[in-house]
Amino acid sequence: MSRASGKDRSARGYDESDVRIRPGKGTRPRTKTRPAHADAADAMVVSVDRGRWGCAIDADPDRIVVAMRARELGRTPIVVGDRVGVVGDVTGAKDTLARIVRVADRTSVLRRTADDTDPYERIVVANADQLLIVTALADPPPRTGFVERALAAAYVGGLTPILALTKSDLADGEGFRAAFDGLDLRVVAAGRDDDLAELHELLEGKLTALVGHSGVGKSTMVNRLVPDADRATGVVSGVGKGRHTSTQSVALPVPGAPDTWVVDTPGIRSFGLAHVSPDDVVNAFADLHEAIEDCPRGCTHLGPPADPECALDDLDGVSARRAMAVRNVLVALSAGDANARREEPGADESAPGSAARS
Structure with a gap:
């Protein structure tokens, strides 16, 4: 600007032609309307x-x-x-x-947390019909704590739990099975030498998530259910670098069984349930849900001495047996994640093709 023009402008003053308006970052009005994608x-x-x-x-x-x-x-x-x-x-x-x-809205959600103090929920799988809890009867010895916590996650998430016992050639497991009497829990033998016909029947037409500690023979069982699991994994996980790793879940189709999928999840050390309350577990059973309406406020349903007036103590017959079994689950829940945790070998057994003995 020349000195003359500056003098002229100061003499006449400013008007709107001297002011430059900077446009906003966006010229189109924002909208929260999402495209319908009717052809998706x-x-x-x-x-x-x-x-x-x-x-x-x-x-x-x-x-x-x-x-x-x-x-x-x-x-x-x-x-x-x-x-x-x-x-x-x-x-x-x-x-x-x-x-x-x-x-789409989910019909069921299997969640867990890293431990019982972690506020962050990890969704393991959505829309699964069933949760297959894989446990070895020996080598390593079975731990009811992990099973009970997995049961709690299944009940709260809307999945039907099934207990699959491996390494049945090393122990009969009758005492271990008895710990879950009253829960209407289906128990199947799924060891290396066991006939899997019953398990196949339970899986047919459903999406089933598998969970278990590393070393319990889960991958061996997956390879029996999906004989070409190595190839199938490469196909369905053909994203990124196209390689299934032990930190990921992957859904595998069961050959010869239409609409039948198993979700192989990573071998885990613990099953945190920071998001689960005692009422969440009890409410999964209609008869117990009705009974606890008579419990005092703040009842944890663990019974005496913690809850001397718990209404579950007044039940009898099948409901009483179920209440005692559910209390075992609640004890595992209240005891924290330490009882369900166990050290694992360095390699994660969950990847298909690993040589864990069943």
């Missing part, structure tokens, strides 16, 4: 790896696509078992990438 294909999430999800279109194991999460979903968590809507290239061809544009 239905799919089930079968693997998760570093911001990429493996999705089985129409839950068909032969139609696996890799997808990313659409921007409009923000940070919506998506886990194995979620039912999602997928748009874009759903052919599954190499180097193609689809988009997950919606996540």
Whole structure:
């Protein structure tokens, strides 16, 4: 600006033509309206790896696509078992990438925390019908604490629990089974030399999550249920670098059984239940739920001496036996995660193909 023009401007003063208005960062009005994506294909999430999800279109194991999460979903968590809507290239061809544009409401959720003081809940699997708790009868010796805590997570999450006992050639397990009398818990033999026909029947047509400590023979059992588990894992977890690791869950289709999937989860050291209260567990049983309505406020349902007026003490027959079994679960819950924790070998047994003895 010249000195003359400056003098002229100061003499006449400023007007709106001298003021420059900086436009805002966005010129279009923001909206929370999300696109409908009416043409999205239905799919089930079968693997998760570093911001990429493996999705089985129409839950068909032969139609696996890799997808990313659409921007409009923000940070919506998506886990194995979620039912999602997928748009874009759903052919599954190499180097193609689809988009997950919606996540359906979940019918069940299996959650756990790192320990009983951790406020952060980890969703292990969504929409599973059943939880198969795999426990060895020997080598390592069975621990009721882990099973009881897994049962609590199943009851609260809406899954039907099943107890699978491995290494039955080393111990008969009758005493261990007796610890769960009254819970209507289905128990099956699933050792290396056991016939898996009963287990196959229980799994048919369902999505079943498997949990267990490392070393209990879970992967050996998975390899018997899915004989080509190594190849199948490579197909369904073909996201990111395309490799299934011990830190991820993966859903595997059971051959010869339509709509039948097992979710192989990592071998875990503990099953934290910071999100579970005693009432959550008891309410899973209709007869016990009705009974505790007469309990005093703050009752933990553990019975004397902690709760001398607990209404569960007034039950009889089958309900009384169930109440005592549920109390065992509550004791494990109240004792903290230490009783359910055990040191593991360095290698995680959960990856398919490992040579754990069953």
